[in-house]
Amino acid sequence: MKGCENDTKILKGNIVYTETSELFNIVENGYIVVCGNSVEGVYKELPERYKNIKINDYGNKLIIPGFVDLHTHASQFAIKGIGYDKELLPWLKTYTFPEEAKFRDLSYAKKVYKEFANELYAEGTTRAVIFATIHPEATEVLMNLIEEKGIISYVGKVNMDRNCPDILREDSEESIKMTIKWLDNCSKKYKFVKPIITPRFVPSCTGYLMEALGNIATNQVVPIQSHLSENLSEIKWVKELHPECKNYGDVYNQFNLFGQTKTIMAHCVHLTEEEIDTIVKNNVIVAHCPTSNVNLSSGISPINKLLKKKVQIGLGSDIAGGESLSMFSVMACAIKISKLRKVCFMEDEKSLTLQEVFYLATKGGGSFFGKVGSFEKGYEFDALIIDDDNLWKIDKGTIEERLERLVYLGDKKNITNRYVCGNEI
Template identity: 45%
Template sequence: MFAYKGDVLHTPTPDRFEVFEDGYVVVDDEGTVIDVVSSLPKAYADADLTIVDRSGCLIIPGFNDLHVHAPQYPLAGLGFDYELLDWLEKYTFPAESKYADLAMADHWYRRFITAMWSAGTLRFSAFATLHNESTLRLMELCQQSGLKPVVGKVNMDRNAPDYLVESTQASLAGTEELIRKSRETTPDVGFIVTPRFVPSTTEALMEGLGELVERYRLPVQSHLDESRDEIAWVRELHPDVPSYAEVYERYGLMPRNRTIMAHCVWLTDRERDVLREREVWLTHCAQSNLDLSSGIMPVRRNLDAGLKVCVASDVAGSHEPDMNRHIVMSVEASKAKTFEAGCERDRPLRLSEAFHMATKVPGSFFGKVGSFEPGYEFDALVVREDESPLDLSPQERLERFIYTGDDRDIKERYVSGRLIPQPFEDER
């Protein structure tokens, strides 16, 4: 049993930070949190307990990112004079085609995983490409790293360049092959079914993927209502379906409490009802949505509607992987939203809410992750001491780390109670 000593902060609920100044997180030998206390009771003192003393440092939950494109990591910061669909054609599709080369994929996926570790993102849901070998390689590298993400082979059988499209049958067969192989070789890295978005998947492909979801009881990730041009395109392709969200639902690609839908900038009330009923995680990619001029999600209205909303990066639709930056951007975008006509009364996000949306809400996709409540896995970051001319509280120091900190401030990273060293040091 271990007790991690430091200034402990987490958000069991979104309304406030729970703070234990110079406190302890007590963790069992399996990496599960037993308790969080301000001082150790005698029962713990008498137990076989190892004190891990990080006095003066912050101890916070690790970040969880439910929407990131692993092969796009080399593109971060490119092409933001374009909007979404043109950006895909000019940058994303040409770059993803390169991952047919396994050596090239191995190099860039090592760099991507190291960037996730560096930023303190300990679990994530990643789109790969449609290439089976390189997708499996990404999963194998994640397994080696000690991080615990889910990864999906991207499915595309229409409306893409010839060099980046598969037949329907090849896409389905390749997906099933990866499901089986990953279960044998990467036990800590889950597989997630990943139709890129409705315009790139035929009805036959979506129907086949829905059958795989049901057969193997798998989660699903895709994109929804990111840009107005995209929504119009879906309407042209599926004029008989009332909404974009209901296309996924029709084909079994919105399994209850196992679905991630990215962006959701332009939801209708009808779609909100569907997403709430299906218990979908909505990923709010504020930086990406501004980089590509897609819009600003009305986060407060989605939260008030009872939807599960989390903060996500969407690298390389955004230009940086660091989740603390995306927490900041989510807060700032919610403030900007209040300047829109009709949104003046919307309440901006508070920092505790946005932090909750980057830790506990996305962590719930993986189980009991993202908080220090009893029974949760000990996924944690140790953030170094912060110098200031002011006598700052732990919460104020956390605020400074979120707004101005970077990977150099993170001293240690723990996943399920295990200290995770830097993976692939030659690829940083």
């Protein structure tokens, strides 16, 4: 505590977090001591040295780590819940691309992105990794709004130079130049928001563009986000476009877009064994997007198998493939579809547990940001205070039962306070 006496916070309540995906750490009526922006310790009894420091007593409320949304599209916020009778590629053509074209109009961008930022905050997301559109000015509008909310995020200007409507198709050289200029504009502008290199997916980016983006990411040490093996038709298309590559992931790898800097690949529903091995070797993080995978009939990602293989995994809402920014809904869906996978296809594969999906929504996704998503000593203190009284009309259950009901029945109205990096937002 040396040097931190004047910057210490103490929170009291029912504390729940995970160190591993196998079990909860639960401290009923316990204390979290926060020094600056990081956790100093979690205690059942408050040590004597902290007795003179004010306690923020949250009574019988739950204190959990803030949620991490590893994959979502802010530009699709206005079309969530629409077009789910289609699979990925026709859905993009019919709904997504026409919607994203509207973001050349900054007034429209401000309107949609403001609603997105407000909802992201309301849903208890304290860290996020976000797709914008090809438009750099509109992307900076989004970054400004997320910055105002105090949500620590990576935001990406999308790159596309093939296989998309003319109004969204960038000239390859212009796309590269705009990306470099956008990175320069963002370099020292924000406290909470950082840029991320964002080739939309292989079908919409030429090899020339992907090579340039890989070089930019490597030279400037900028992280990367994209999509991988989401849909069977998409995978077939990638094979046709790049017959020289062993698999979908290999295309990214050839262009230094697959773990050469910090990398998130969303979906990963239909991975080959070789892709899984490369993901592990390159420390690529998978963003599991269960609601989107169901809505667009993409499939059920083998998350239990990937966890056994030591793949790093977090959860993504994937608006607007997913219908909601609620990580409660995403966690519940992840459990449900893993049960369907077990019953219908893989009897020997166990379904995901409550502990596992909670881990994925917090510490699993938080690993992309560093020591985030847990209340272990030294972890940045991101937290949600949860009032679940409305979910229990008679007697309350155990802390673990309360958490389970929260995942299945809770929503943003149950979140009363939010902390990011030690500060309430």
